Amino acid sequence: MNPTPSVYEEPARKLTVLDHADVLVIGGGPGGIGAAVAAARNGARTILLERFGSFGGTWTSGILSAIMPFPFVRGIFSEVIEGLKARLSWRQWTWRDVTTYGEGGTYDTEGAKRVLDALVLDAGVIPYFFTQFAEVIRTGNRLDGVIVESKEGRQVIWAKQIIDASGDGDVCARAGVPFEIGREFDGATQPMTMIFKMAGVDTEVAQAYQKEDPDFKRACQLAKQRGELTAPQEGILTSPNPRKGEWNFNTTRILGRDATKVGDVTAAMIEARRQVEGTATFVRKYVPGFENAVVSETAPHIGVRESRRIAADYTVTADDIIQVTSFEDCIARGDWYIDIHNPTGAGTKHIHPPAGKWYEIPYRSIRARGIDNLLIASRCIDSTHEAHAAIRITPQVMAIGQGAGTAAALCVKQGLDSTRQLDPALLRKTLRNQGAFV
Numbered sequence: 472m473n474p475t476p477s478v479y480e481e482p483a484r485k486l487t488v489l490d491h492a493d494v495l496v497i498g499g500g501p502g503g504i505g506a507a508v509a510a511a512r513n514g515a516r517t518i519l520l521e522r523f524g525s526f527g528g529t530w531t532s533g534i535l536s537a538i539m540p541f542p543f544v545r546g547i548f549s550e551v552i553e554g555l556k557a558r559l560s561w562r563q564w565t566w567r568d569v570t571t572y573g574e575g576g577t578y579d580t581e582g583a584k585r586v587l588d589a590l591v592l593d594a595g596v597i598p599y600f601f602t603q604f605a606e607v608i609r610t611g612n613r614l615d616g617v618i619v620e621s622k623e624g625r626q627v628i629w630a631k632q633i634i635d636a637s638g639d640g641d642v643c644a645r646a647g648v649p650f651e652i653g654r655e656f657d658g659a660t661q662p663m664t665m666i667f668k669m670a671g672v673d674t675e676v677a678q679a680y681q682k683e684d685p686d687f688k689r690a691c692q693l694a695k696q697r698g699e700l701t702a703p704q705e706g707i708l709t710s711p712n713p714r715k716g717e718w719n720f721n722t723t724r725i726l727g728r729d730a731t732k733v734g735d736v737t738a739a740m741i742e743a744r745r746q747v748e749g750t751a752t753f754v755r756k757y758v759p760g761f762e763n764a765v766v767s768e769t770a771p772h773i774g775v776r777e778s779r780r781i782a783a784d785y786t787v788t789a790d791d792i793i794q795v796t797s798f799e800d801c802i803a804r805g806d807w808y809i810d811i812h813n814p815t816g817a818g819t820k821h822i823h824p825p826a827g828k829w830y831e832i833p834y835r836s837i838r839a840r841g842i843d844n845l846l847i848a849s850r851c852i853d854s855t856h857e858a859h860a861a862i863r864i865t866p867q868v869m870a871i872g873q874g875a876g877t878a879a880a881l882c883v884k885q886g887l888d889s890t891r892q893l894d895p896a897l898l899r900k901t902l903r904n905q906g907a908f909v
């Protein structure tokens with residue numbers, strides 16, 4: 472017998488039940504928090520499952536530290552911004568063209584953790600940290616619940632409605648919902664990026680230099696010519712955060728790796744930390760104000776811009792974004808542009824919707840295809856590679872989450888057999904009454 476067979480049949484065994492929910496949200500990032508808080512506020516017994524030890528996803532475990540402008544997002548997301556401001560954890564951007572799109576800024580990740588704890592608990596959501604979704608329990612077109620893994624082993628959570636907010640669409644993929652990854656012609660995705668922070672920066676000096684040499688492009692070119700900078704980037708995306716003398720860097724680039732493969736993510740973490748060291752050495756040598764700065768934090772999980780895009784009842788396209796299509800079942804709005812970090816090298820492609828206008832995300836683009844009680848509340852909603860590159864920013868994803876959570880709670884309240892039976896007019900009216908801009 473082959474001593475290392477390529478498959479192993481796990482013996483059947485009985486699992487204990489951890490809990491039961493009206494609405495079970497898997498993944499505590501911006502989308503999952505929006506979904507869980509909305510579902511709980513609409514009367515559902517709501518569980519929020521998260522594999523790490525804080526809410527926020529890329530906001531906290533990815534130490535993102537930046538929120539793009541949000542002129543057309545209100546509702547639960549506005550409460551996050553108010554909470555950050557109240558904790559002195561918000562610094563508004565006065566930087567680049569982003570200010571033409573409205574308020575955006577940087578935030579302190581520790582402040583964000585407390586804001587999100589309070590938001591989730593005050594809504595009455597039941598949280599489970601350090602609990603990873605492992606498998607679905609499916610009967611026909613419905614999910615009866617999921618199997619989770621934690622220190623307690625494998626356990627079951629029963630649920631009437633399930634919301635996939637895992638970023639990568641793990642639940643949908645395990646449930647057999649079709650998905651796509653990457654560009655249509657070669658499957659390549661936007662690069663992963665490890666966010667990091669540097670402390671000990673002379674912010675005034677660095678900002679004065681940034682005005683002369685935006686994104687430090689001139690300095691980068693010089694360092695590249697001398698072979699002192701090897702990451703696939705033409706500039707350095709960086710800005711100060713609310714902590715005095717600390718700056719965030721969104722600048723490493725990992726190409727050709729699949730965020731749903733554990734070996735790829737491991738390699739990406741290690742390569743990204745190598746790039747962090749190279750970038751820190753570069754700014755210390757070339758950028759005034761950084762001479763004495765040190766790397767103060769790297770993200771516990773590398774940032775994933777793009778992985779699976781899950782099939783639902785409608786695919787949002789680049790045309791919908793650029794021509795700002797309106798939908799009668801709109802659950803969220805946004806105006807962030809198609810923002811594609813080159814999947815195969817340096818450079819970033821931008822395609823803008825008309826200034827001052829919003830595009831819309833329809834409810835039908837979050838109803839997982841072929842399943843009656845599974846919604847998507849994450850960057851992985853049904854969209855093309857290009858449309859995804861606009862939708863994915865955190866305010867918009869949180870608004871989509873609010874739409875998903877509200878829909879799931881209404882389905883439970885009305886005893887509907889399928890998310891497709893929900894009246895979109897009722898959904899939008901409920902969202903509007905709760906502060907959402909739809």
Ligand SMILES: Cc1cc2nc3c(=O)[nH]c(=O)nc-3n(C[C@H](O)[C@H](O)[C@H](O)COP(=O)(O)OP(=O)(O)OC[C@H]3O[C@@H](n4cnc5c(N)ncnc54)[C@H](O)[C@@H]3O)c2cc1C
Nearest residue numbers: 498500501502522528529539604638664774775849850865
């Ligand atoms: C490098 C980078 C820079 C970005 N820059 C900006 C920016 O400046 N401004 C902006 O607004 N947006 C930015 N974005 C986009 C934004 O951060 C993401 O698109 C957004 O966080 C997506 O939210 P989400 O809730 O779908 O997923 P995530 O934030 O990824 O959250 C998913 C959550 O699910 C959990 N999870 C995953 N799988 C499981 C599982 N199997 N079981 C249990 N839990 C699970 C994760 O731990 C995580 O907490 C950036 C993204 C990246 C990667």
